Amino acid sequence: MQRVFSWLSRRRWFISLPLVILAGVGVYLGIAALLDWANSTEFCGTLCHAMTPEYTAYQTSFHARVRCAECHVGPGLLAEVEAKWQGLRELWLYLTNTYERPIPSPVENLRPARDTCEQCHWPEVFYQDRAVTIPHFEDDLSNTRNNTYMLVKIGGGTHRQGQGRGIHWHIENRVEYIATDPQRQHIPWVRAQLNGQTVTFVDVTEPLSEEQLARYEVRTMDCIDCHNRATHIFRSAEEAVDQALANGLLSTELPYLRKKAVEVMKATYPDQKTALEAIAALEEYYRQNDPRYPEHRELIAQAVQVLQNIYRSSHFPDYRVYPETYPDNIGHSQSPGCFRCHDGKHLAADGSSIRLHCNICHTIPQTLPAGQPAPAIPLQSPEQPASHLASNWMAEHRTVVDASCASCHEMPTFCANPNCHGRSWPYVNLKVVSPPFPLPTPVPAGPTPTLPPPTPVPAGPSEAVLRGASLYGQKCLSCHARPERLAKEASERQEFARVILNGKETMPAFPLTEAQIDDLIAYVTWARDHPGEMLPTPVPTSVPGGGPTVPSFSNDILPLLQKNCGATCHSATTASGGFRAVDYAGVRAVVLPGNPAGSRLVQVQQGSHPVRLTEAELQQVMAWILAGAPDN
Numbered sequence: 001m002q003r004v005f006s007w008l009s010r011r012r013w014f015i016s017l018p019l020v021i022l023a024g025v026g027v028y029l030g031i032a033a034l035l036d037w038a039n040s041t042e043f044c045g046t047l048c049h050a051m052t053p054e055y056t057a058y059q060t061s062f063h064a065r066v067r068c069a070e071c072h073v074g075p076g077l078l079a080e081v082e083a084k085w086q087g088l089r090e091l092w093l094y095l096t097n098t099y100e101r102p103i104p105s106p107v108e109n110l111r112p113a114r115d116t117c118e119q120c121h122w123p124e125v126f127y128q129d130r131a132v133t134i135p136h137f138e139d140d141l142s143n144t145r146n147n148t149y150m151l152v153k154i155g156g157g158t159h160r161q162g163q164g165r166g167i168h169w170h171i172e173n174r175v176e177y178i179a180t181d182p183q184r185q186h187i188p189w190v191r192a193q194l195n196g197q198t199v200t201f202v203d204v205t206e207p208l209s210e211e212q213l214a215r216y217e218v219r220t221m222d223c224i225d226c227h228n229r230a231t232h233i234f235r236s237a238e239e240a241v242d243q244a245l246a247n248g249l250l251s252t253e254l255p256y257l258r259k260k261a262v263e264v265m266k267a268t269y270p271d272q273k274t275a276l277e278a279i280a281a282l283e284e285y286y287r288q289n290d291p292r293y294p295e296h297r298e299l300i301a302q303a304v305q306v307l308q309n310i311y312r313s314s315h316f317p318d319y320r321v322y323p324e325t326y327p328d329n330i331g332h333s334q335s336p337g338c339f340r341c342h343d344g345k346h347l348a349a350d351g352s353s354i355r356l357h358c359n360i361c362h363t364i365p366q367t368l369p370a371g372q373p374a375p376a377i378p379l380q381s382p383e384q385p386a387s388h389l390a391s392n393w394m395a396e397h398r399t400v401v402d403a404s405c406a407s408c409h410e411m412p413t414f415c416a417n418p419n420c421h422g423r424s425w426p427y428v429n430l431k432v433v434s435p436p437f438p439l440p441t442p443v444p445a446g447p448t449p450t451l452p453p454p455t456p457v458p459a460g461p462s463e464a465v466l467r468g469a470s471l472y473g474q475k476c477l478s479c480h481a482r483p484e485r486l487a488k489e490a491s492e493r494q495e496f497a498r499v500i501l502n503g504k505e506t507m508p509a510f511p512l513t514e515a516q517i518d519d520l521i522a523y524v525t526w527a528r529d530h531p532g533e534m535l536p537t538p539v540p541t542s543v544p545g546g547g548p549t550v551p552s553f554s555n556d557i558l559p560l561l562q563k564n565c566g567a568t569c570h571s572a573t574t575a576s577g578g579f580r581a582v583d584y585a586g587v588r589a590v591v592l593p594g595n596p597a598g599s600r601l602v603q604v605q606q607g608s609h610p611v612r613l614t615e616a617e618l619q620q621v622m623a624w625i626l627a628g629a630p631d632n
């Protein structure tokens with residue numbers, strides 16, 4: 001100790017001590033600055049990782065002022081150390097050019113949402129409904145704009161506060177699931193806490209065995225299960241072009257711009273240079289095809305530049321990243337999204353499904369032409385009859401349409417809502433299904449009883465049933481919306497045939513052959529024995545018995561549609577679903593020339609629309625469409 005005090009008493013200590021302190025402070029500040037630089041967005045996006053697509057999308061996202069590390073690292077020293085250790089491996093892959101293309105998603109070692117998202121977004125907060133307007137432009141000469149309006153029910157909060165509803169219900173309540181693929185798009189098993197009870201839902205079309213239940217990880221749902229592309233969004237060509245048109249970056253004065261822009265954006269190219277050259281070729285297209293090319297020259301040049309910028313921000317051939325590469329779980333149009341679970345086939349042991357309703361997350365969408373006043377959307381959902389609360393009501397409602405619906409549903413878009421009907425929904429099962437065997441109620445963590453073998457799946461409908469369904473749609477559906485209600489009469493064939501062949505003058509079916517009567521009987525009997533299931537009514541791809549004469553639009557088609565459609569829902573002022581039965585452009589918006597089956601007008605008429613053309617009238621319309629829908 002004496003030596004220590006002796007050394008401290010020497011003058012040299014007083015000289016070296018400040019230097020030691022300054023050196024320590026310098027090292028500390030240097031390390032802090034280095035870590036801050038290593039956590040900067042520029043370092044993550046341009047130096048350390050192969051993140052050009054993600055970094056490009058990030059710069060125009062809602063989180064453009066949130067550093068990468070705030071989500072991908074999170075708070076805490078331990079998280080910092082783990083992230084940098086993982087970063088060394090990724091840096092090596094980057095330097096050796098051996099990283100995967102595209103970058104896998106979701107990130108396996110991403111911090112839980114409670115450690116990242118919930119640092120800013122408080123899950124207990126209740127968010128009010130948000131009014132949303134979605135622009136959409138048609139592939140026609142004028143790039144006709146329609147707007148879709150709805151309220152998005154974000155919700156949240158807690159049941160203890162009288163809230164806990166809407167989309168953020170999934171965060172207030174514990175929801176667990178099993179995904180069988182890395183991107184978590186295939187979810188055959190869900191367990192949720194409902195009203196104090198734990199309910200298990202199983203995809204009855206692909207149930208998991210006991211061994212599979214034990215093999216897969218049970219995940220607890222959090223923010224990222226829906227907001228999986230909260231920052232790195234690569235918009236589809238249709239969405240990006242529609243948004244650019246809506247913002248005025250692309251001009252609707254250029255004929256068929258929406259159609260040509262989407263076509264050139266969705267084409268396949270070997271590299272970005274070739275793609276940009278193809279987009280630039282739009283200038284030559286308009287030079288040859290646009291009679292107003294001289295006055296449109298500046299608009300065309302601007303369109304080429306805008307489309308090239310859109311392509312650069314959403315297509316990265318070198319990284320194999322395109323708009324369709326990563327599924328976006330918000331919504332259910334481009335990816336399964338909500339329909340991963342709310343698909344009509346996840347059933348509980350009592351046969352109830354995970355709710356398949358159009359209006360639990362948003363109101364019924366309403367589409368109107370641009371320039372018309374926005375529709376009045378109620379802020380509170382009206383009281384609904386008990387039938388509408390059935391868990392699979394969206395699939396069931398089409399089988400129970402009758403005159404009583406009109407007592408509440410008087411909106412122009414009801415029954416012909418183009419946002420729901422006349423569209424393909426590949427990710428949802430709109431056929432009500434029943435469990436083929438008792439569904440498993442145990443959880444994967446505990447022992448599960450052996451499931452009984454599934455009962456044999458009955459054979460599909462016969463050819464006679466299919467023919468009868470088509471015939472029923474043409475001859476009977478306009479008056480008899482419930483085919484199963486005719487099954488009793490059909491059981492007495494002689495009486496059934498007598499009514500058809502000798503009934504009231506309003507019967508539209510004259511004459512039917514004996515074979516056609518047998519097909520109708522087969523169909524209505526099938527409908528009685530298969531409640532809830534609905535056979536599609538085929539749309540003819542050609543017009544039977546059509547002669548060489550093409551119906552005239554001005555003399556035949558337009559007067560017909562004005563009489564049946566233009567007086568109420570599809571006038572110049574209402575134009576429900578973008579359909580105006582007043583002129584050629586208004587009718588052309590809902591038909592595909594040469595393709596009756598793909599025309600929205602025919603699809604709606606072949607469905608359960610309350611105002612139906614007669615068979616002869618519909619055949620005339622289809623003949624006109626098949627001839628190319630001429631303005632004759």
